Amino acid sequence: MASIWEYANPRKFLETSDRVLPGLALLAAILLVVGLVWGFFFTPDDYRQGSTVKIIYLHVPSALIAINGWLMMLVASLIWLIRRHHVSALAARAAAPVGATMTVIALLTGAIWGQPMWGTWWAWDPRLTSFLILFLFYLGYIALWAAIEDDDTAADLTSILCLVGSVFALLSRYAVNFWNQGLHQGASLSMDKADNVANVFYVPLLVCMAGFVMLFLALVLLRTQTEIRARRMRALLARERMS
Amino acid sequence: MPELGKYAAAVLTSYAVSLLLLAGLAAFSLWRARRVRAALRKVEDRARRHG
Numbered sequence: 333m334a335s336i337w338e339y340a341n342p343r344k345f346l347e348t349s350d351r352v353l354p355g356l357a358l359l360a361a362i363l364l365v366v367g368l369v370w371g372f373f374f375t376p377d378d379y380r381q382g383s384t385v386k387i388i389y390l391h392v393p394s395a396l397i398a399i400n401g402w403l404m405m406l407v408a409s410l411i412w413l414i415r416r417h418h419v420s421a422l423a424a425r426a427a428a429p430v431g432a433t434m435t436v437i438a439l440l441t442g443a444i445w446g447q448p449m450w451g452t453w454w455a456w457d458p459r460l461t462s463f464l465i466l467f468l469f470y471l472g473y474i475a476l477w478a479a480i481e482d483d484d485t486a487a488d489l490t491s492i493l494c495l496v497g498s499v500f501a502l503l504s505r506y507a508v509n510f511w512n513q514g515l516h517q518g519a520s521l522s523m524d525k526a527d528n529v530a531n532v533f534y535v536p537l538l539v540c541m542a543g544f545v546m547l548f549l550a551l552v553l554l555r556t557q558t559e560i561r562a563r564r565m566r567a568l569l570a571r572e573r574m575s
Numbered sequence: 576m577p578e579l580g581k582y583a584a585a586v587l588t589s590y591a592v593s594l595l596l597l598a599g600l601a602a603f604s605l606w607r608a609r610r611v612r613a614a615l616r617k618v619e620d621r622a623r624r625h626g
Contacts, residue, residue: 372590373577383579386586390593433600441589448585547597551604558608565615568622575625 340417342560349553356550363543370536378533387445388529389537393544394437395463395504401431401548402466402494402501405473409491419556421487422563424494425477426555430548432470439463459516462503469497483563 339345371389378385408424411417442460443453454460473493480486529537579586 368590377580382582383577383586384582386579387589390589394593430600433596437593437596440592444585444589444592448582547601551601554608555604558604558611561611561615565611565618568615568618572618572622572625 337415337417340415340419342419342564345419346557346560349557353550353553353557356546356553360543360546360550363539363546365543367536367539367541367543371533371540375532375536381449384445384448385533387441388533389540391438391441391445392537393541394434394441396541397544397548398431398435398438398463398466399501399505401427401434402470402497404552405431405494406498406501409494412487413491418483418487418563419560421483421491422559423552423556424490425487426559427548427552428470428474428477430551430555432467432474434544434548435463435467435470439467457516459504462500466497466500466504469493469500473497483566 339348368389372386375386377383405424405427408420408427411420412424439460442463446455447453473490476490476493477486480489
């Protein structure tokens with residue numbers, strides 16, 4: 333069986349991801365269309381929240397990816413710091429804009445949902461606040477990559493930033509458990525509280541979550557390919573200038 | 576179209592904003608991927624020609 337470290341070779345990574353990408357993108361599109369159409373058109377209103385419950389099909393999956401996207405960046409950053417594989421540093425860089433977009437979607441849909449339900453767009457609630465800080469970390473991470481010319485130095489510094497930001501990624505997930513206060517409810521789905529969301533909402537929500545995960549993977553693969561090619565181009569241009 | 580009642584604006588805005596952001600991200604990622612691939616091909620061709 334092939335070792336996972338084979339994919340640290342940029343050429344091998346490009347070959348394999350080229351083969352996987354079309355299927356992954358198609359699967360993401362199918363799951364998203366099925367999940368969102370099902371959730372929007374074929375689920376009933378909630379007895380308390382009315383039709384706003386339909387926002388759950390965007391809010392929960394995007395929040396899931398916002399948090400886990402950062403954790404994926406953390407793993408990739410640790411691989412870079414320990415084993416110095418360029419592909420892993422570039423994968424972390426590629427994932428950041430995707431995670432940032434998901435964080436924006438979670439924050440915006442949360443605000444739009446919160447207004448009619450809580451009577452306010454925003455509250456300095458532990459989960460909302462830690463999510464906002466996570467978004468600022470995403471922006472800082474993207475800006476740091478853009479600000480440093482040397483790729484290896486940028487990878488080192490952004491990896492450290494990623495380690496620090498992981499505290500807020502975890503806080504975003506567990507804030508409601510640490511501080512039993514604030515407007516935001518507990519987790520909509522959890523291993524020990526499977527009946528938090530009624531089945532009629534639960535199944536299309538799972539389909540949407542699977543669709544968001546596939547979309548994240550497809551976009552990260554595509555963007556990592558782009559980062560690998562951009563890095564090679566910078567190296568060739570530098571060689572051209574030297575000769 | 577389902578009956579969304581008094582929350583129609585909130586629900587529709589959420590879907591519009593989210594789908595727009597997702598489509599924008601996917602479109603930008605594809606556009607940049609094509610642009611970088613084409614630029615790299617040019618640089619590689621030039622490097623081959625000049626040995």
